[in-house]
Amino acid sequence: MTTDLLDLPRRSERRRPDANWLLVLPAIVLVTAVLLVPLGQSLVRSVDPPSWTLEHYLSLFTDGVTLKVLGRTAVTAAIVTVCAFLIGYPYAYLMTRVGPRARSLLLVVVLVPFWTSVMARNFAWIVILQRGGPVNSFFEFLGIPGVVPYGNVSGVTIAMTQVLLPFMILPLFSTLGSIDRRLLLAARGLGSSPLAAFWKVFWPLSRGGVVAGMMLVFTLSLGFYVTPALLGSPQESLIAQLLGQRTTQLLDFAGAGALGILVLVTTLLLVAWANRFGGTVSAIGVVATTGSKGRS
Numbered sequence: 001m002t003t004d005l006l007d008l009p010r011r012s013e014r015r016r017p018d019a020n021w022l023l024v025l026p027a028i029v030l031v032t033a034v035l036l037v038p039l040g041q042s043l044v045r046s047v048d049p050p051s052w053t054l055e056h057y058l059s060l061f062t063d064g065v066t067l068k069v070l071g072r073t074a075v076t077a078a079i080v081t082v083c084a085f086l087i088g089y090p091y092a093y094l095m096t097r098v099g100p101r102a103r104s105l106l107l108v109v110v111l112v113p114f115w116t117s118v119m120a121r122n123f124a125w126i127v128i129l130q131r132g133g134p135v136n137s138f139f140e141f142l143g144i145p146g147v148v149p150y151g152n153v154s155g156v157t158i159a160m161t162q163v164l165l166p167f168m169i170l171p172l173f174s175t176l177g178s179i180d181r182r183l184l185l186a187a188r189g190l191g192s193s194p195l196a197a198f199w200k201v202f203w204p205l206s207r208g209g210v211v212a213g214m215m216l217v218f219t220l221s222l223g224f225y226v227t228p229a230l231l232g233s234p235q236e237s238l239i240a241q242l243l244g245q246r247t248t249q250l251l252d253f254a255g256a257g258a259l260g261i262l263v264l265v266t267t268l269l270l271v272a273w274a275n276r277f278g279g280t281v282s283a284i285g286v287v288a289t290t291g292s293k294g295r296s
Contacts, residue, residue, distance in 0.1 A: 046257035077221030092172035175209025
């Protein structure tokens with residue numbers, strides 16, 4: 001009897017509902033309002049109620065334009081991802097090897113793009129890449145006239161690589177900094193060369209950060225709008241420009257909704273593949289970053 005009375009407070013505590021979930025309620029409401037509701041509206045418009053047809057989805061594969069633009073966007077995003085990796089991996093590795101003061105300086109250099117307006121960065125690239133700019137003048141000095149990256153995919157790729165480089169460096173820095181360097185010393189002690197120790201020990205441990213950085217850069221590249229619009233051309237438009245054209249000029253909201261859903265499904269499939277391959281990419285985190293694509 002006494003034992004049952006002592007257990008009553010404990011039972012009441014177990015039955016008391018946990019109110020901690022209320023802390024995430026504002027975030028759930030915000031995500032629902034600004035992400036899920038518009039996505040649901042785009043999905044409904046893409047099937048064209050009340051007829052409920054898949055004609056808009058089928059037309060994406062038969063109009064002769066969408067697949068071409070989607071392929072150009074995927075190739076551009078892949079090139080930007082590879083370039084960001086080739087630049088970002090050595091940079092992140094260097095950040096893990098230097099002292100605290102030099103590391104802070106290198107980190108500030110990485111974070112500078114976040115402190116600069118997107119429009120200011122794009123207009124700066126226009127000045128650099130246009131005819132008569134530093135790039136054109138440099139190649140003319142070398143005896144190679146006519147090199148003008150402005151107004152084509154080349155200039156867009158260069159600018160997108162610079163803008164998205166922090167999204168590659170920061171995940172790599174976090175992963176590379178957590179690797180125990182004693183493992184490399186152990187590999188060297190067992191007779192491995194420095195290159196073999198790096199490839200067989202350090203690289204596999206850094207693969208998670210590589211996959212995370214690549215997926216962030218690639219998914220953000222798929223939805224870039226301002227940079228291709230300012231530095232590119234209508235003849236070499238990317239998928240975000242095509243979406244903007246369908247909504248603002250053609251007023252084809254059903255077709256734009258179908259195209260947006262197609263890009264979203266493609267992104268989710270890539271994230272699912274990355275989760276299985278790398279094992280460290282959060283699908284929620286990568287998809288959430290795609291919500292900021294239109295601002296880039």
